[in-house]
Amino acid sequence: MASSDVSVDVRPEFNSFDHLRSIRYIATDRPWLTLYGIRVQPVTPFSSLSSRPDLALIHQCLPDELLFEIFARMSPYSLGRAACVCRKWKYTVRNPTLWRNACLKTWQRTGMEANYQMVQSLYDSSWRKMWMLRPRIQFDGISSRRILS
């Protein structure tokens, strides 16, 4: 059984790649690249207002992950105080995990599923907002009183 060869017409310009050598690539002028390292300064959210390096030992020694581990062992009231210490702590304390744990612990009787539904429907999925706005009982040492935030 003889197999018939299929002949395909190949356009002459595809026979060699010599024509590619004649193409001149356009070198795009990008003047804005000269700005980098001269005028554009990298901005970090935790950098201080002054140009001095952070002298606090805790910030020199501990990365943000370990700061978070410290904050995870604090009560929400201590976290509120910690947020006032410095800009770096303020942003670290904003971590939703800290506030989720606080909310689930405070309103554990409500049940985890109900708390998750509530935070999504009433508090824009923000656990911190839920902690701040949802009524809770606070024990001040003398008597328990209902606090409406």
Next chain:
Amino acid sequence: MAAAAAGAAAAPSRLMLRFRDGELRFAATDDALRVPLGYAIGAPFIRNERIFRLLDEYARTHARGGGADAVANIAAWDRDFMAREVTDTVTLYDLFVGATALGIDGLSDLCAQMTADAVKGRPVGEVKALLGITDVGMTQEEELKLQQDNDAILYLR
């Protein structure tokens, strides 16, 4: 000749560790890993030989710990260890970093809890003084507003 080869195989190889301060230390290991003479494994998460010794002591003591009856003794040993060795914040932070890097969870928890307890219940100014935080990265107006917001929201009066 065979006996010599067997003896060489039985002897643990020695690893040379280079700590963050540049100190060197030989550590015996049963691993088959061989390090060429003169080369050191970098261990930048451990500041110096003293911190390595403390991490080693903690890990060995907890590895020896037995069943449920030893838990109380271990807890007492932990308290004694922290009181005896952690006399300054530099040591505390170095142990924290080293324990986290090496996966010594018990010591990592202890260090985190100790730092949290030091901060807990203190006013903001006292925390700043305690930890030496001078450059807060906020203007006085921002700082005051943040404190007022937290006082109003979290009842920290």
